Amino acid sequence: xxxxxxxxxxxxxxxxxxxxxxxxxxxxxxxxxxxxxxxxxxxxxxxxxxxxxxxxxxxxxxxxxxxxxxxxxxxxxxxxxxxxxxxxxxxxxxxxxxxxxxxxxxxxxxxxxxxxxxxxxxxxxxxxxxxxxxxxxxxxxxxxxxxxxx
DNA sequence: GCCAACGTTGGC
DNA sequence: GCCAACGTTGGC
Numbered sequence: 001x002x003x004x005x006x007x008x009x010x011x012x013x014x015x016x017x018x019x020x021x022x023x024x025x026x027x028x029x030x031x032x033x034x035x036x037x038x039x040x041x042x043x044x045x046x047x048x049x050x051x052x053x054x055x056x057x058x059x060x061x062x063x064x065x066x067x068x069x070x071x072x073x074x075x076x077x078x079x080x081x082x083x084x085x086x087x088x089x090x091x092x093x094x095x096x097x098x099x100x101x102x103x104x105x106x107x108x109x110x111x112x113x114x115x116x117x118x119x120x121x122x123x124x125x126x127x128x129x130x131x132x133x134x135x136x137x138x139x140x141x142x143x144x145x146x147x148x149x150x
Numbered sequence: 151g152c153c154a155a156c157g158t159t160g161g162c
Numbered sequence: 163g164c165c166a167a168c169g170t171t172g173g174c
Binding site for chain 2: 031032033128129130131
């Protein structure tokens, strides 16, 4: 069992959307490092749901990997902003997992709080200039973040 | 809306 | 295979 942080803009798709639909393909990732992380995910890995590009960036709850990585349908969809003409059905370029809703936290763990916590300085997403939308989280980091909602 | 940091693209 | 130009991310 491993832990991952996955970013999403709440205006587009936030934790409340996931709660409503229960399970969602995490499509639209167009970065090779992030894609590779998704392809390495295992069933029931825990997802820390991070809201970015919003008033209060931070982690708002948990999801889990409901389906292992498979070809991202939006790469073949000419009407999608994520369409990629280089991708072929028999040779897909982009993959996504399905993420299912686990819980929304009573209160978010804000980016400012994580930055202020010396035990979380190792988090990839807190490194200067880090923009990856999918990053691994260690068990120690996960446990530290969990304390905020204990 | 600004801008720094970074990944990707494409010409050579 | 290098690297400049470009586009995107995401906090502020």
